[in-house]
Amino acid sequence: MSGPRHLVSIDDLSLAEIRELFERAQEFARDPRAWASLCPGLISASLFYEPSTRTRLSFESAMLRLGGGVVTAADMSQSSASKGESLADTVRVVGGSYSDIIVLRHPSEGAARLAASYSSVPVINAGDGSHEHPTQTLCDLYNLWVEHGRIEGIDVVLAGDLRYSRTIHSFAYALARFGANIICVPQAGFEMPEYVLQRLREEFGVEPQRADATRLGSLAAASDAMYLTPQKPHQLSLFTDARGWQVDRVDAVYMTRPQTERHGAGESTSEYLRLGKRAMAEESLRDAVVMHPLPRRDEISEEMDGDPRSIYFKQAARGVPIRMAILGTLLGRLDSNAESGAAPVQRYPVKIGDNPCPNSTCISHTETRHVSPSYQLASRSPLRAHCAWCSQELPFTHVACTSTGHYHLASAPCLRRVRPDHLVFMRDEGQARELGFEPPQRAARTCP
Amino acid sequence: MSGPRHLVSIDDLSLAEIRELFERAQEFARDPRAWASLCPGLISASLFYEPSTRTRLSFESAMLRLGGGVVTAADMSQSSASKGESLADTVRVVGGSYSDIIVLRHPSEGAARLAASYSSVPVINAGDGSHEHPTQTLCDLYNLWVEHGRIEGIDVVLAGDLRYSRTIHSFAYALARFGANIICVPQAGFEMPEYVLQRLREEFGVEPQRADATRLGSLAAASDAMYLTPQKPHQLSLFTDARGWQVDRVDAVYMTRPQTERHGAGESTSEYLRLGKRAMAEESLRDAVVMHPLPRRDEISEEMDGDPRSIYFKQAARGVPIRMAILGTLLGRLDSNAESGAAPVQRYPVKIGDNPCPNSTCISHTETRHVSPSYQLASRSPLRAHCAWCSQELPFTHVACTSTGHYHLASAPCLRRVRPDHLVFMRDEGQARELGFEPPQRAARTCP
């Protein structure tokens, strides 16, 4: 595809490109007011289908610092959309001549990918529901890179609500990709979800280890800690005793607020972690920078604000230079030497039957007119597939093959040999029969 | 008046000026990012009393492309207006030094004319209720001009809800003024209103003809078509047989969405037209561009999006260069060789009695403090008058003369000789007597 370059997911960028962004951001940060000659005449459009003032101002400030202009729709959900306009149409109009780049915030998972597939100008994902928020992740990584000079090999504590925080999940994948080690210190009951651990295992070879976090003191007092380290089985083997890995010293503590708006009935956070001077007095945390995506409520005490290790306000401030780097790059105003993109992900259409995505706020459900349900393979054995829009795992008990016309149990070994674009996912055997596929017993031998 | 030049109605512009705008827009469109030196230091204020993100962004983008600045009040109805401020006052403040030009969107018909009469800087009407939206109309005409190189003599199908769509009515007047031919293909029950046809007849000599639209195929299957051609009685005479005019080939199909928010109880659009590949496969439509003011819902099928005749996204994109031309001209940054303005319309105060405008959302009713009800004559025989603010036709049964003191039936021939500023419109005879006018029988001979 020779269309414009988008930033829908952090996976759209190669490690080399990300490092290049960091270096540019570094330059911008030295004197943010000196770059107004980079993008004059160019316009960025903020299309926010839910308000997010902080993110919006950060992008708009970055564009203005580059000398560009900004048009703003701070709450699209109350505008044209009310006349029933699809996101695909809006993006084609706004990207047509109104603007040279679109910054999109949307409550539906997958919205940014949809927008990118229709837009003639670059689309930046500024948050699509609980899916991705790549510029936040890049900002967090950039902070580690600035503070520690590298990301590979550093030890990062993720603390608090690790279950519902989108920021944390994306950050964990990115840390693993960059080779950092993660120590999970969840609020009790808000542990890192299984599907996140699974992806960490499948993509980065991360095997979770029980961790002895007594040296973290009160920070880890109320929970079991877990150690995640990518691609280093030889190291891990050192720790495969009963006690697991021993936390020694930490480079960063990343706190998150309780995502109370996503919590269920029984999920109380009245006893939520509160990081203060006492907790941070442990020797193991002596050089640990304290990070937080903000806004915070009580999870970091105000007494920490003056502590030199507290970088959460700096962290937010660095959102501007990193976004300047992203905007300048996608607008083609910065030359790049880095090899671009990761290997493109294969996506396959869902050919027969209902849209199998179980996520009701997925863009494949909320904007059916312009979205063809599609999936990508996560693994062949066991067979697992994700919604190509919102990345949610597809549930199925049986899988059919459009070429042979039979269906199988999802665990059937023969499925490994079916071409991905021949796969059809069935929520149950009944659906397979309704759609006219033949039962597995008669078909077993003929596959594929 | 030596005040600033406004754009309240497309009638404020001469044909020569409109053509000049097209030529400028053409230049701007060639490289929209190359004009940032035209309006530096100038500021446009978006005053939107109802949200209309698309229109607002289009204007703001145009101003930024010209190098100007923008201040935005995206929903004035929730701001100072709540402290009871009149539009006349707001315009005098915002136009005082806050901005060099005002882009006004307002739900009351006539609001832009009121604003213009108080503002010391140019006012652009970005939609005043269901009255006018001249930059949309200019954009539509500009598209025809770009696509066909001319407007005069081309054949344009207007399809869909021709009854309630403001866009369509303004577009029809403008097409007639430019000498284009119109083929009305309404949704059944949503035909072009009589008052629109009347104005077309009075101003442009358009006599509606029954049209045989069988060659349009399914597009016209469910409705009677009508042919409207301006100023060509000799041509029309060719078709005055029983079958009317035969539709042969078409240069443009202009679709509109059902204006469901204005529909009454019995007006269903469940069977609304849906323009797709099949309908557009007719030979008569081979070279017809497909236009739509957007947002669309279902009235144009997505399958048309890739068709080279579909220009609706281009059409929206061209809104920026045409608005650049309008802004640059009104701000005095573009020299003009065209003879300016149409002949100024005479407006007369309503001297006695109540405000006769029947439109309850007319600015003459919603902002009484700063508006003197006034009217303009539409014809002398039969005597017809329009509200000078909202253009709605005034209803009356009797008319009096302030000079002679008598009243007459509205159809009385002697009224033709009364000076317009002596006319008083009466909803009935009783009102005439209440106001102290004498009955017609005794007065008949003395006029004037």
Add this chain to the structure above:
Amino acid sequence: MSGPRHLVSIDDLSLAEIRELFERAQEFARDPRAWASLCPGLISASLFYEPSTRTRLSFESAMLRLGGGVVTAADMSQSSASKGESLADTVRVVGGSYSDIIVLRHPSEGAARLAASYSSVPVINAGDGSHEHPTQTLCDLYNLWVEHGRIEGIDVVLAGDLRYSRTIHSFAYALARFGANIICVPQAGFEMPEYVLQRLREEFGVEPQRADATRLGSLAAASDAMYLTPQKPHQLSLFTDARGWQVDRVDAVYMTRPQTERHGAGESTSEYLRLGKRAMAEESLRDAVVMHPLPRRDEISEEMDGDPRSIYFKQAARGVPIRMAILGTLLGRLDSNAESGAAPVQRYPVKIGDNPCPNSTCISHTETRHVSPSYQLASRSPLRAHCAWCSQELPFTHVACTSTGHYHLASAPCLRRVRPDHLVFMRDEGQARELGFEPPQRAARTCP
């Protein structure tokens, strides 16, 4: 403190600085479009926790005229704040790198001072509840200065709702500070509050005089007038007869709207003043300019709009150049020769007991996490103290001394000698005892 310079209160500026701002504004006003090279690359952030479109547009226009950029949060109360973020945190993020100056509007009294104490960039108070709105006051003074060439010694009528109008109170203090004379002509029942008169007396030596305002005609017909003149006791003595001071001629009439949103149950303004041509026909008002902070409702008749003495629209327009001067100065882009600041006001922490501020919307109550209750002394005898955040007078019956450990009646003479930072304010004697202070009889001799 070597932090940035803020504009929280007009008292933050010396008279010399204010005059310098006027001179700059004058220059800007000559050609507002010629200064775009003053602040390129700089960004102003509009943080509005309640909408105020007029004020916001005035600031944003000023920043654009200076060549700067603007990021806007037009209604912060509906954004991040909903995730529970404190103002102190927001200001640290937005002032971190998003912007070079913050324009803050907030419904809590004292909010701007709080913001300033946390921000690393200048904060301009664009209205904090019913507390201060210094740029409005500066704009009003600037208008008098432009119209009359000076402020000292001119006679200004303040008319209308003098009780609830924040603008009027701040304006009265400022007029007194500049040595102007004030004639109060209140709407009956809406007289200038006692605490305002008290501050005028204490800070500027103003002794209210009964005034004979018969020469003002109908403007003063329905109320008792009062004359306020600063620092001129020798002059005042001339008028200390039964009739008080005789109003002779007036330089300005400043009308205010009824602050109906703050009125109690029995406070009707159905008979509110309405300034029109007849009232302004008095000889005493021949040269009086008519001012109004806008928006107006009915308190100034439209018939005055064309009167050359009516400057209320000019007054609003001058808000842009004066704000250009303020922005340029605080951003450090204008050299200053004026001696800076008034003597800094001493503020003392409230050490013991509850927050004594009686104002429930004071920022010391609404943002407890980041605000330490504190006060400033207004006078030693009688002992009076103000909330250091919202300036409301603290109510107390007894006062204790932390050093000696005793408490006294608020009127006790010995309190004059207690160090301000030893004072503790008690709502009643019971509170004093609860907090462990000793009763006054036993302690009387030992103070201090």
